[in-house]
Amino acid sequence: MAKEQILADLKKAIETWDIKLVQEATNAAINEKLPIGEIIGDGLGKGMEVVGVRFDKAEIFLPQVVAASKTMEAALKILEPLMAAGEGALKGTVVMATVEGDIHEIGKNVCCAMLRGAGFNVIDLGCDVTAQDFLDAADENEAQVLGGSALMTTTLEAQRELVEAVKETESPYKCIFGGAPCSQAWCDEIGADGYSETANEIIELVGKLIA
Ligand code: B12
Numbered sequence: 001m002a003k004e005q006i007l008a009d010l011k012k013a014i015e016t017w018d019i020k021l022v023q024e025a026t027n028a029a030i031n032e033k034l035p036i037g038e039i040i041g042d043g044l045g046k047g048m049e050v051v052g053v054r055f056d057k058a059e060i061f062l063p064q065v066v067a068a069s070k071t072m073e074a075a076l077k078i079l080e081p082l083m084a085a086g087e088g089a090l091k092g093t094v095v096m097a098t099v100e101g102d103i104h105e106i107g108k109n110v111c112c113a114m115l116r117g118a119g120f121n122v123i124d125l126g127c128d129v130t131a132q133d134f135l136d137a138a139d140e141n142e143a144q145v146l147g148g149s150a151l152m153t154t155t156l157e158a159q160r161e162l163v164e165a166v167k168e169t170e171s172p173y174k175c176i177f178g179g180a181p182c183s184q185a186w187c188d189e190i191g192a193d194g195y196s197e198t199a200n201e202i203i204e205l206v207g208k209l210i211a
Pocket residue numbers: 045048049051052053055056062065066069101102103104105106107108110111146147148149150151152153154176177178179180181195196197198199200202
């Protein structure tokens with residue numbers, strides 16, 4: 001099957017929360033040896049963008065968004081074993097989570113998948129995670145980078161709290177942030193070490209911080 005068709009099917013499957021189609025298209029993408037970055041960034045992720053826009057315009061509602069999220073998870077489940085296989089030695093350890101008070105985790109999951117695909121060891125703490133839990137996991141796993149996702153303006157503040165917790169404990173970790181309301185300007189204001197708008201950019205960002 002042509003690459004363009006597979007990417008279009010991946011996008012459509014998320015937009016129409018079609019689990020059967022997403023499984024078929026993901027398997028087709030693997031058979032055609034499409035890079036995981038493209039499968040997620042140019043296929044599945046594009047579909048999720050459309051879902052976000054339609055939700056913002058009130059063309060669809062929470063149940064449909066949940067259904068699209070579950071479709072995304074079904075695809076990531078198929079891709080996970082490939083990403084776990086890695087490409088040789090792990091390049092470093094990143095603790096990823098959605099910050100305290102926030103349960104949005106699709107974008108964070110996409111970032112985790114991309115980082116694993118690029119050969120980083122990713123400790124995924126899930127969502128609604130406190131600064132202390134970030135630090136404990138980083139200590140335990142000898143991580144270099146902490147990545148915090150926030151999808152609501154109300155939970156952006158938890159990103160600042162994480163930076164402050166790292167400073168207060170004089171921990172050696174670099175903090176990077178993302179999520180729709182987050183920006184480079186916000187990251188500069190709170191003294192973060194990095195920001196990336198998309199999961200594609202996160203690989204380069206983490207690579208630079210760990211090098
Ligand atoms: C899906 C979704 C949900 C799902 C989440 C399912 C799940 N398992 O994650 C459900 C239905 C559960 C949900 C719930 C709620 N939601 Co909601 N949700 C969305 C929606 C439509 C899409 C978010 C998404 O998944 N986008 C797709 C992913 C791929 O993109 P992304 O998250 O931005 O991630 C990319 C980048 O940002 C970046 N990135 C992300 N994280 C990180 C981290 C790092 C370290 C880096 C470097 C980069 C990075 O890379 C990712 C991939 O490219 C957004 C609308 C929107 N436009 O964002 C609203 C939205 C975020 N939700 C919103 C709200 C209000 C809620 C609720 C409070 C609703 C309610 N009344 O109950 C609850 C939240 C409760 C809580 N305490 O968290 C608001 C937030 C408003 C605000 N500005 O504060 C939004 C903006 C919708 C709106 N316009 O009102 N939601």
